[in-house]
Amino acid sequence: MDQTQAPIYQALEEFRKMRVVPFDVPGHKRGRGNPELAKLLGETCVNMDVNSMKPLDNLCHPVSVIRQAEELAAEAFGAAHAFLMVGGTTSAVQSMVLSVVKRGEKIILPRNVHRSVMGALVLCGAIPVYVNPECDPRLGIPLGMKVSEVERAIRDNPDAKAVLVNNPTYYGICSDLRAIVALAHAHGMLCLADEAHGTHFYFHPDLPVSAMEAGADLASVSMHKSGGSLTQSSLLLTGPNVSPGHVRQIINLTQTTSASYLLLSSLDIARRNLALRGREEFGRVMELADYARKEINAIGGYYAFSKELCNGDSVYDFDVTKLSVNTLEVGLAGIEVYDLLRDEYDIQIEFGDLGNILAYLSIGDRPREVERLVSAMSEVRRRFGKSRAGLMDQEYIDPHVAVSPQDAFYAPSESLPLEETAGRVCSEFVMCYPPGIPILAPGETITPQILDYIRYAKDKGCSMTGPEDPDILHLNVLKGGA
Ligand SMILES: Cc1ncc(COP(=O)(O)O)c(C=O)c1O
Numbered sequence: 001m002d003q004t005q006a007p008i009y010q011a012l013e014e015f016r017k018m019r020v021v022p023f024d025v026p027g028h029k030r031g032r033g034n035p036e037l038a039k040l041l042g043e044t045c046v047n048m049d050v051n052s053m054k055p056l057d058n059l060c061h062p063v064s065v066i067r068q069a070e071e072l073a074a075e076a077f078g079a080a081h082a083f084l085m086v087g088g089t090t091s092a093v094q095s096m097v098l099s100v101v102k103r104g105e106k107i108i109l110p111r112n113v114h115r116s117v118m119g120a121l122v123l124c125g126a127i128p129v130y131v132n133p134e135c136d137p138r139l140g141i142p143l144g145m146k147v148s149e150v151e152r153a154i155r156d157n158p159d160a161k162a163v164l165v166n167n168p169t170y171y172g173i174c175s176d177l178r179a180i181v182a183l184a185h186a187h188g189m190l191c192l193a194d195e196a197h198g199t200h201f202y203f204h205p206d207l208p209v210s211a212m213e214a215g216a217d218l219a220s221v222s223m224h225k226s227g228g229s230l231t232q233s234s235l236l237l238t239g240p241n242v243s244p245g246h247v248r249q250i251i252n253l254t255q256t257t258s259a260s261y262l263l264l265s266s267l268d269i270a271r272r273n274l275a276l277r278g279r280e281e282f283g284r285v286m287e288l289a290d291y292a293r294k295e296i297n298a299i300g301g302y303y304a305f306s307k308e309l310c311n312g313d314s315v316y317d318f319d320v321t322k323l324s325v326n327t328l329e330v331g332l333a334g335i336e337v338y339d340l341l342r343d344e345y346d347i348q349i350e351f352g353d354l355g356n357i358l359a360y361l362s363i364g365d366r367p368r369e370v371e372r373l374v375s376a377m378s379e380v381r382r383r384f385g386k387s388r389a390g391l392m393d394q395e396y397i398d399p400h401v402a403v404s405p406q407d408a409f410y411a412p413s414e415s416l417p418l419e420e421t422a423g424r425v426c427s428e429f430v431m432c433y434p435p436g437i438p439i440l441a442p443g444e445t446i447t448p449q450i451l452d453y454i455r456y457a458k459d460k461g462c463s464m465t466g467p468e469d470p471d472i473l474h475l476n477v478l479k480g481g482a
Pocket of ligand 1: 091232
């Protein structure tokens with residue numbers, strides 16, 4: 001196929017030239033009905049914000065330009081089929097999970113999944129079987145899934161339908177995906193990959209293996225993260241053993257019938273850019289990240305980690321574009337460094353947790369910004385560094401699933417003050433956002449250790465989300481002490 005083509009974008013350009021009179025939605029009518037919006041976004045944007053119609057195809061049942069764009073994306077990513085998604089990677093992940101499990105069926109997954117996975121389980125009623133990832137004692141971060149642990153989970157749950165893998169985790173850690181795919185397939189299970197942070201794996205041979213190359217059956221790929229498309233646009237990829245018609249039906253259960261052409265054309269253009277220039281661009285990003293790591297490690301205190309963590313199993317590979325830095329030896333929690341960089345140095349990084357920060361490097365980064373980050377981190381250490389005493393470095397807590405996420409979410413519940421909830425079963429989510437990995441999910445038993453963690457994270461200024469009570473002074477638990 002000709003990867004220089006961008007069929008949705010080209011159709012929009014043609015459509016613009018036709019000067020069609022709009023008696024359809026959207027009601028702003030090329031911005032005329034909302035001059036302030038037109039001024040903010042510009043003529044090009046508001047003219048492209050149109051609805052599905054014959055020359056522009058329809059995302060729910062693509063037959064022309066959207067279909068061609070999906071075929072081009074499938075080829076570029078080595079997939080049997082690619083679905084353009086406009087509800088974020090959350091919608092891709094949820095469609096992926098809903099395509100393979102239903103109420104009462106089991107899915108094997110690591111605990112450090114994104115909230116979108118847990119949301120999918122609430123929606124479909126499937127039962128999570130957790131493979132607890134090892135936790136690196138120095139960094140306090142969850143690692144990948146050990147192949148032997150996946151094997152054990154499969155042996156103990158031969159009726160499970162699928163195994164889900166993060167490829168990579170937010171911090172850049174990869175499990176042995178090829179081996180996990182082979183294991184799943186050998187036991188008649190499908191393998192799904194959350195590749196929200198792995199778009200670039202498809203475009204450079206020195207990066208970890210991509211889900212499609214490893215033989216996975218479905219993968220959710222955040223084009224808007226490292227791929228350069230507009231926020232909220234994403235891809236769902238399928239392998240040869242998955243029925244695209246079935247996946248399309250699942251997607252259409254929750255997908256809008258008014259997909260944004262700004263998002264769709266951004267996916268089309270981003271795919272073209274990556275297919276034509278991805279290798280060169282990501283080669284540059286890798287060099288930039290290596291340089292930043294070297295400089296940050298030379299400051300002292302910080303530990304910008306990389307491939308030296310690889311151990312052939314729970315850290316099978318590492319995504320070197322991720323600038324993940326442990327901050328504890330500087331005497332600051334990751335979230336404190338995150339806040340200082342923004343408040344004192346006007347630098348916004350991706351996230352800070354209790355012991356680490358992540359600066360996201362991608363195709364839009366230049367050396368001069370990296371220099372700014374390095375010098376700000378050096379100053380943070382000089383001005384605000386302390387002794388490590390008093391910092392909590394345990395990040396990973398084993399969950400105890402008492403009830404399925406769906407049953408717990410919809411069960412009668414009561415609201416209790418946080419300190420009275422130990423021993424009870426939670427009926428809602430609690431997470432720090434970002435990274436959005438649940439500390440508690442519906443159906444899990446609340447322990448004193450979890451309560452300590454929540455209090456500490458709140459105290460350090462982590463943005464906590466999930467519960468009905470936004471201040472997290474109360475939590476909803478199942479009624480009757482169940
Ligand atoms: C691992 C993982 N999966 C899925 C998502 C959901 O992506 P989105 O924000 O595009 O809905 C995220 C978002 O950060 C993520 O980190």
